[in-house]
Amino acid sequence: xxxxxxxxxxxxxxxxALLVGCTATVGGTAQTQGSLPTSVGPSGTPxxxxxxxxxxxxxxxxxxxxxxxxxxxxxxxxTPSTGRAADPDGAAGAAGIGDPYYPLAGNGGxxxxxxxxxxxxxxxxxxxxxxxxxxxxxxxxxxLGRFDLDLQPSMRVxxxxxxxxxxxxxxxxxxxxxxxxxxxxxxxxxxxxxxxAGQPGEIRGGTAxxxxxxWYRTDSGGAVVAGExxxxxxxxxxxxxxxxxxxxxxxxxxPTPWQVISGGVRLTDGVVPPPAGMAxxxxxxxxxxxxxxxxxxxxxxxxxxxxxxxxxxxVSAFAPGSEAGRYRxxxxxxxxxxxxxxxxxxxxxxxxxxxIYTGQPLAFALETATRPVYADxxxxxxxxxxxxxxxxGDSVAVQRWRDICLNECLxxxxxxxxxxxxxxxxxxxxxxxxxxxxxxxxRFWRTPLVDMGPGREFSSVYDxxxxxxxxxxxxxxxxxxxxxxxxWPTRNAGxxxxxxxxxxFVEQVAGxxxxxxxxxxxxxxxxxxxxxxxxxxx
Numbered sequence: 001x002x003x004x005x006x007x008x009x010x011x012x013x014x015x016x017a018l019l020v021g022c023t024a025t026v027g028g029t030a031q032t033q034g035s036l037p038t039s040v041g042p043s044g045t046p047x048x049x050x051x052x053x054x055x056x057x058x059x060x061x062x063x064x065x066x067x068x069x070x071x072x073x074x075x076x077x078x079t080p081s082t083g084r085a086a087d088p089d090g091a092a093g094a095a096g097i098g099d100p101y102y103p104l105a106g107n108g109g110x111x112x113x114x115x116x117x118x119x120x121x122x123x124x125x126x127x128x129x130x131x132x133x134x135x136x137x138x139x140x141x142x143x144l145g146r147f148d149l150d151l152q153p154s155m156r157v158x159x160x161x162x163x164x165x166x167x168x169x170x171x172x173x174x175x176x177x178x179x180x181x182x183x184x185x186x187x188x189x190x191x192x193x194x195x196x197a198g199q200p201g202e203i204r205g206g207t208a209x210x211x212x213x214x215w216y217r218t219d220s221g222g223a224v225v226a227g228e229x230x231x232x233x234x235x236x237x238x239x240x241x242x243x244x245x246x247x248x249x250x251x252x253x254x255p256t257p258w259q260v261i262s263g264g265v266r267l268t269d270g271v272v273p274p275p276a277g278m279a280x281x282x283x284x285x286x287x288x289x290x291x292x293x294x295x296x297x298x299x300x301x302x303x304x305x306x307x308x309x310x311x312x313x314x315v316s317a318f319a320p321g322s323e324a325g326r327y328r329x330x331x332x333x334x335x336x337x338x339x340x341x342x343x344x345x346x347x348x349x350x351x352x353x354x355x356i357y358t359g360q361p362l363a364f365a366l367e368t369a370t371r372p373v374y375a376d377x378x379x380x381x382x383x384x385x386x387x388x389x390x391x392x393g394d395s396v397a398v399q400r401w402r403d404i405c406l407n408e409c410l411x412x413x414x415x416x417x418x419x420x421x422x423x424x425x426x427x428x429x430x431x432x433x434x435x436x437x438x439x440x441x442x443r444f445w446r447t448p449l450v451d452m453g454p455g456r457e458f459s460s461v462y463d464x465x466x467x468x469x470x471x472x473x474x475x476x477x478x479x480x481x482x483x484x485x486x487x488w489p490t491r492n493a494g495x496x497x498x499x500x501x502x503x504x505f506v507e508q509v510a511g512x513x514x515x516x517x518x519x520x521x522x523x524x525x526x527x528x529x530x531x532x533x534x535x536x537x538x
Contacts, residue, residue: 001228001408001458002365002385004377086168090145090183095175097241101401101454102229104175106241107148110190112136113288114247117236120278121254121298123221126199128155132236134192136246138184145183149176149237152214155198157237162192176237194237203230213292216360220320222258222299224358226366226373228458229401232291242290242397243496250296251282261303261317262296263289263370265352285369287350288494290397295368297356304328308335313352315371319359323376327357333380337387340421341414344482345388346490349395355383367411369394381415388414391489396497403499404457405449405522409465410485416466431470431538438467439527449522450499468521471528474536475517476510483509 093109096102112134119130138144151157152174160169162180169178176194184190200215200223213227214234225231232238239246249267252260253274262283274280285294297317302324306314316331318324334355338348350370362375365382367389374382393407419425438444447453447460449468473481484506499522507514517535520528527533 001367001389002382002411003458003462004363004375086179088145088179088183089181090143091140093140093144093147095148097239097243099241099243099400101457102241105150105229106239106244107150109138109140109144109147110136110239111139111244112190112239112246115236115238115249115291115294117248117250119235119250119252121223121252123223123254123258123298126217126223127197128200128235129197130155130195130236132194132196134190134194134237136190136239138186138188138190140184140186143183143185146177146179149178149192149194150174150233150240151176151194151196151237152200152203152233154201155196155235155237157194157196159195160192162190167192174233192237196237200235203227203234216362218299218319218358218360220299222297222301224297224299224356224360224373225295226362226364226368228292228364228366230292232294235296238291240291242292242401243399245288245290245397245494245496247288248285248291248294249283250294251280252296252298253278253280254298255279257300258298259301259303259317260296260298261301261315261356261371263294263352263368264350265313266315287369287395289369289394293367293369293394295356295366295371295373297358297373299358304331306335308338308348308353312348312350313354315352315354316357317355317371318357321359323359324357327359327374327378330378330380330383331355331357333383334387337380337384337418340418341384341388341391343421344414344417344485345391346486349391349489349493353387353390355386367393381418384415384418385411396489396492396495399496399498401454401457402451403497405461405465406497406499406502408458408461409449409469412462413466413469416470427470428474428538431467434467435538438463442526445527446525448525451523471521471532471535471538472506472517474538475514475532476506477536480506480510 093107095107096104097106097108099105114135116133117130119128121128134149153171157169157171157176160167160178162178165181167178167180169176178192202216203214213231214225216224216226218224225235230240233240248263250262251271254260256277256279260281264283264285267282267284271280271282300320301317304316304318308314314334316334318327334353338353342348352370354371356371356373357378358373359376365375365378365386366373367386372386388411389407392410398404398406416427416430420427444464447456449461449465452460488502488505503514503518517532520532
């Protein structure tokens with residue numbers, strides 16, 4: 001994620017004054033297409049195939065409001081429970097995954113392998129009817145007799161099945177509490193199908209001090225999903241925490257001429273023909289990702305399609321309106337940006353890339369997997385930042401929100417690498433100038449980069465983070481730093497990690513103990529003192 005300049009979390013985002021005016025325009029390989037592309041063939045990655053049969057979309061009544069509530073450290077008691085109750089045949093899974101920053105985020109007792117969302121959406125009424133199939137397995141040490149899924153109360157559930165059997169359920173705030181007819185043994189497969197409907201909306205609180213995340217309406221009457229740490233539960237039942245990675249497929253039916261784009265690749269095999277006057281779009285993200293990295297964009301957008309040098313598709317969508325031409329010019333750099341970042345981070349980790357240029361005044365851009373969501377203020381540095389997240393944050397995810405620097409500090413350093421490679425920017429000079437400006441500002445240093453506290457995750461990582469990363473570069477030397485940048489995402493692709501594991505890896509590559517340096521630059525609450533103040537002679 002990259003907050004908009006001027007928001008609370010972005011007082012001095014990344015480049016500062018030295019990089020003003022340095023953005024280069026590099027030609028890409030994009031070409032204009034009249035329709036959205038489909039998958040060009042097997043990718044070799046695990047997950048959803050193009051031949052899966054879609055479940056039918058239920059025609060359910062709509063209830064609920066357009067504004068939902070997030071999952072914080074307090075119980076969601078303000079919203080009454082609804083639905084059926086039953087005695088569990090076994091122990092109940094925890095209502096949270098165990099993250100102290102957000103105690104009710106995610107859930108215990110199981111893990112998810114895949115989500116398959118089938119929906120019908122009426123933009124005029126903001127009416128969503130959907131069925132979501134969740135596949136996974138039981139992780140509880142004993143028999144699991146009850147478990148939760150995260151789903152905002154604006155989505156009203158009509159039926160839940162576990163396996164092939166109806167299950168009892170109730171909605172309690174943002175928790176969908178499910179009681180199977182029979183408990184599930186440890187290690188058993190978990191298969192859940194949820195039918196629901198409603199008017200999706202924003203999830204209040206969370207993202208960069210802005211209004212929240214979730215389901216946003218566009219100026220043209222469509223919708224786009226974005227937000228961190230919460231967004232997915234605004235429109236489908238989910239284990240909403242980055243510690244549980246899963247593949248994701250969405251099949252969306254909308255009135256013509258509306259279109260739908262999501263992450264991954266578009267599939268056509270097995271898609272049920274829609275009714276007259278409707279169109280169906282199926283998108284599959286076949287590499288497991290965190291749920292906040294899933295999205296859907298519904299609008300009368302135009303598209304542009306290109307390829308990376310290895311043939312993987314670049315698919316970008318552009319909101320209707322007068323700014324579409326500007327967004328296309330920015331998107332033309334996508335192939336070049338991926339090339340530059342791959343030189344530092346290793347091979348691009350997903351089967352497609354691109355962007356969703358919403359034209360909306362969102363307070364943030366978000367690294368939704370393969371296809372980041374951009375606001376109307378998007379620029380090249382923002383695209384570089386969000387594409388860097390495809391390695392740092394998307395392919396390799398954090399186990400707990402306290403470790404968000406592993407995502408944001410590295411992604412915030414990426415525009416500096418871009419300008420160094422493309423424009424010849426002297427990053428030592430940038431660092432020296434920036435340090436002179438902030439060394440005496442106690443407020444700049446008071447929020448650490450690791451374990452910064454709940455609600456402060458998206459603050460110092462954007463401005464203090466790049467300073468710390470460049471200091472690390474000078475401390476361990478160019479060769480070791482280059483190895484760290486490349487080998488960390490390569491070795492940990494598809495995994496969740498901790499900051500302590502990253503520090504241990506850096507120390508292994510550097511061949512020495514760096515605990516004093518990390519404490520000063522990443523965990524400290526004051527400006528680093530000697531001997532860490534001027535690493536590598538800066």
